[in-house]
Amino acid sequence: MDHGPIERLIEYLEVQRVDRFLFTGKSPARPSRIFGGQVLAQSLNAALRSVDAAFEAHSMHAYFLRPGDPSRQIVFEVDPIRDGRSFATRRVVAKQDGRAIFNTAISFQRCEPGLEHQASPVKVTPPEALESDFDFWTRKHAENPERYPAPLAQAIERRVVNRRDYDNPQPQEAVQHSWFRVSGDVGEDPHRHQVLLAFMSDFALLGASLLPHPYTAQSPGMQVASLDHALWFHRPARADEYLLYAMDSPNASGGRGFCRGQFFTRDGQLVASTAQEALIRRREA
Template identity: 45%
Template sequence: MTELARKAAVEEDQAEGSGQRVLDRLVALLDLEQIEENIFRGVSPARSSVRVFGGQVAGQALVAAGRTVSAERKVHSLHAYFIRPGDPRIPIVYEVDRIRDGRSFTTRRVVAVQRGKAIFSLSASFQTPEDGIEHADEMPEVPAPETLPTMAERVQGFPGLPAARWLPRPIDIRYVNDPPWVTRGTGRRTSSNQVWMRADGKLPDEDLLHVCVLTYASDMTLLDSPLARHGVYWELDKVVGASLDHALWFHRPFRADEWMLYETSTPSASGGRGMATGRFFSADGGLIATVVQEGLLRVRD
């Protein structure tokens, strides 16, 4: 186990502390220990929920894949399945399969294992940068992130929320619209959600790390949209949910420690599942990533 990962495993999260300190713990979590040529090991925070956060295992799996690929090739897409709940009390082993190394593209498959069973699988594709046709959707007009309440301000009066219990976070999140835990009792229904996000501190100049931090953050707030559509929210209502699969496409270079607008919406919910789509925009309006996820969403009367 690397020294950074060991510190992340034993150091308790504090109610106080700078954003940089909390962000450094996330960077430590993404610093996997290499135990064989294609086998890596990661840990979870010392204080975690009953299962591993989906964004964490996705980010760590992408780190494992990226460390078997030459630095000049950049990840442009990933497709993942959450197979079993991860246990945060024990390490996660990431086994990388080097599927293909072509002239322009590299493909990797990663399986995350605990107690001899797969809990998560990921396929990722990397490409040598090249020129070509270019266009993108325009970013919607929204208020600047500095003018919006912080997450700590948003959760005041809602001590039962997971967001309230796990502050501070490594990702600074500013809701543009009212969060679903605010709108749930008002009768307002919306299929879309907008938040500004950025790593809450300074990240090293490593392209793969910024992509993995965005991957981590992309699992936050994504299922807000289907829940807000029906006026319910985690732990305030009888909602049972989990990520089922997750896909990401990276379109343009970015820094995850600079503001990004994350706009999500829900095209459908049925069969105990809800789908959400998302788009990340840089502060200057560039479309940098597209997200699709389906989640288990069981709402009890």
């Protein structure tokens, strides 16, 4: 296997089974804490492997409890709370050094037909007309190499519809849209696509709560972190095809920002929804 960015990401998210309901995982090297979307996706992967293959995840509700250390192994304990004919429920606790860093409850359903309706799709600039994150940060590095390091190749491609000015952020409406996809074919396994979508769902979501304020997550004095995360899977979707992530933030107060998101396919199908509260603490110098 060519261990490029996509293969490495899949390897990290495919946790290792050590017992029926016990799994371990590792993290890519990072300068500080584990990315929340990683442990979210790894926990979903562990839970998916503990239910019948005919079941698919339809919702998960999670809390980020402590910062994770990228240099240490993560242990995922799966609690098989319920196995029914139509629904199954799992609780997953991710631990390091015996202490919980993350927990989630995940509900699974055996696929069945039913009533259907959905929100209207959002019309925005198509991804081909937008600059990718890699190209954007490459350009910023060329303009100011001391401030902006050269970007590394990434498995996840993001193209922002209206990119914020990181040098001089101005208050704006708390709405943002970004196209996401895994930048290569990841196969046909629907569970893998769910895991990768869960990973992407934590990208940039908390940033929507900073849009009405003259700050970004990188601004000096800002302390930001995901506190909880909810994800609902509505319809099957491919993570290696462009998905539009439409995000907004209806409230911020008490040092916390509340954000919501919807994933649409290019043809306008609503495939997943998210909600998250994040720490957005401003520390004065």
